[in-house]
Amino acid sequence: MSLRGRLTLLYTSIVGGILLLLSVAVYYAVSQTVTHQLDDNLRLRAVTVYGDAHIDSSGKLNVALPTLDLPDVFVQVWGRNNRLIVASQNISVLNRPLDAAGMQSSKPVWRDVAIVDARLRVLTVPLVLDGHSDRQVGILQVATRMDVVNATQQTLLEVLIIGTAVAILAAGLAAWISSLQALHPLDNVTKTALQITSADDLSRRIPYQGSPNDEVGQLVTAFNQTLSRLENLFYTQRRFLADVGHELRTPLTVIKGNVGLMRKIKDFDEESLVTIEDEVDRLTRMVGDLLLLAQAESGKIPLAHDTVELDTLLLEVLNQMRVLAHDRVQLSLGGIDQVLVCGDRDRLKQVVVNLLGNAINYTPKGGEIMVALGKVEERAQLTVTDTGPGIPAEDLPHIFERFYRGEKSRTRQRDGKGFGLGLSIAYWIVRNHGGRIEVKSSIGKGSTFVVWLPLARGECKESGKMKDETD
Numbered sequence: 001m002s003l004r005g006r007l008t009l010l011y012t013s014i015v016g017g018i019l020l021l022l023s024v025a026v027y028y029a030v031s032q033t034v035t036h037q038l039d040d041n042l043r044l045r046a047v048t049v050y051g052d053a054h055i056d057s058s059g060k061l062n063v064a065l066p067t068l069d070l071p072d073v074f075v076q077v078w079g080r081n082n083r084l085i086v087a088s089q090n091i092s093v094l095n096r097p098l099d100a101a102g103m104q105s106s107k108p109v110w111r112d113v114a115i116v117d118a119r120l121r122v123l124t125v126p127l128v129l130d131g132h133s134d135r136q137v138g139i140l141q142v143a144t145r146m147d148v149v150n151a152t153q154q155t156l157l158e159v160l161i162i163g164t165a166v167a168i169l170a171a172g173l174a175a176w177i178s179s180l181q182a183l184h185p186l187d188n189v190t191k192t193a194l195q196i197t198s199a200d201d202l203s204r205r206i207p208y209q210g211s212p213n214d215e216v217g218q219l220v221t222a223f224n225q226t227l228s229r230l231e232n233l234f235y236t237q238r239r240f241l242a243d244v245g246h247e248l249r250t251p252l253t254v255i256k257g258n259v260g261l262m263r264k265i266k267d268f269d270e271e272s273l274v275t276i277e278d279e280v281d282r283l284t285r286m287v288g289d290l291l292l293l294a295q296a297e298s299g300k301i302p303l304a305h306d307t308v309e310l311d312t313l314l315l316e317v318l319n320q321m322r323v324l325a326h327d328r329v330q331l332s333l334g335g336i337d338q339v340l341v342c343g344d345r346d347r348l349k350q351v352v353v354n355l356l357g358n359a360i361n362y363t364p365k366g367g368e369i370m371v372a373l374g375k376v377e378e379r380a381q382l383t384v385t386d387t388g389p390g391i392p393a394e395d396l397p398h399i400f401e402r403f404y405r406g407e408k409s410r411t412r413q414r415d416g417k418g419f420g421l422g423l424s425i426a427y428w429i430v431r432n433h434g435g436r437i438e439v440k441s442s443i444g445k446g447s448t449f450v451v452w453l454p455l456a457r458g459e460c461k462e463s464g465k466m467k468d469e470t471d
């Protein structure tokens with residue numbers, strides 16, 4: 001059964017059940033009240049007759065009934081030996097007790113009795129007169145028709161049955177309409193999801209006119225956010241494949257060209273060998289980066305937790321990178337403090353290499369790169385500032401994403417050594433050392449990358465590997 005059908009059935013059953021219980025209670029209470037009224041009337045009549053009853057001088061039981069000759073009240077007074085002493089006019093023809101069973105009772109008793117085609121309420125009272133307290137001198141029976149009770153019960157029953165049926169129908173209808181309205185947007189979600197699947201179009205979003213804060217609104221928002229993320233991932237993946245294809249083709253073409261040249265001249269040309277070696281290095285670096293990121297994405301990269309002298313590491317990288325910078329850009333060292341952090345030396349070195357490598361790569365000839373290391377509060381601050389072209393504002397939120405490359409970097413041919421993984425690797429490493437990486441940049445003036453890392457407090461206890469704390 002559909003969710004809508006189940007909800008309607010549930011609401012209808014609940015309303016129906018409650019109304020049924022309520023109807024039974026109302027029916028019982030009203031019947032009781034009307035019957036009690038009838039019983040009170042009978043008691044009043046009985047008291048009046050009782051007051052008039054007396055034993056005359058001849059020892060006979062005497063009862064006068066003139067005031068009781070009411071059309072709807074029947075009275076019988078029976079003497080000893082079940083002899084009828086007096087009866088009201090309206091039952092003068094009846095020569096048997098109104099309630100034969102009640103005659104046996106030694107206490108006042110109310111009973112429902114059927115006589116001919118009438119239903120009667122009969123009160124039977126044993127007559128025990130003053131001075132004769134130990135002896136029962138007769139039996140008084142007062143009765144009245146139960147028509148009022150029957151009519152009341154009948155009307156009440158009809159009202160309750162019709163009312164309950166109408167209320168159940170109304171509840172069912174209301175439940176059906178409200179669930180239709182509430183679930184209608186879900187149909188939209190299903191349709192859009194199916195269209196997305198069949199048309200393979202992740203750019204579609206689910207429209208929703210209601211409040212974004214209600215349950216369906218939240219579902220639609222969450223679904224749309226998932227779609228945006230998926231679209232972004234697919235876009236990034238597609239772009240990554242194009243980039244990797246391009247990055248792989250270039251060095252392979254160069255290697256093939258140089259091999260062809262050497263075959264032609266039938267000699268190991270030194271220049272060609274150096275070029276081939278460079279391209280193989282580039283390919284090796286790329287495969288290494290890809291493997292590292294694949295491992296990072298799978299969640300577990302072991303990180304050492306040793307004491308690392310960040311200043312020594314920085315000087316080491318600076319010396320290596322000077323070769324790369326040649327005299328194309330000026331590489332200088334600003335302030336440098338002795339800074340100790342806990343972590344994986346090789347990975348931290350990779351962060352500095354990536355940041356410095358980017359700065360050298362993107363800063364045009366004659367530019368300057370300044371590196372500094374200091375302590376601010378309880379943290380190490382490593383700064384790499386360049387006078388390069390800067391990063392456009394629209395690229396800034398994305399540069400730490402995997403495979404993201406600025407528009408200019410992507411269109412460049414041979415000078416771009418990376419392929420959009422360097423910063424995401426650096427970001428991942430810094431985050432997993434409990435640090436943060438920030439960037440400030442202005443177009444035409446240059447960029448500043450700042451790495452914050454927690455300082456080592458005492459010895460780095462956990463020597464060996466530290467667990468990945470993926471963000």
Ligand code: ADP
Nearest residue numbers: 358359362399405406409418419420421422423
């Ligand atoms: P890659 O350098 O391989 O393209 P990265 O992940 O290292 O990839 O950098 C991502 C992007 O950030 C680069 O493509 C480039 O657009 C931009 N970028 C990074 N560092 C700099 C910098 N120092 N100056 C200008 N742009 C930069």
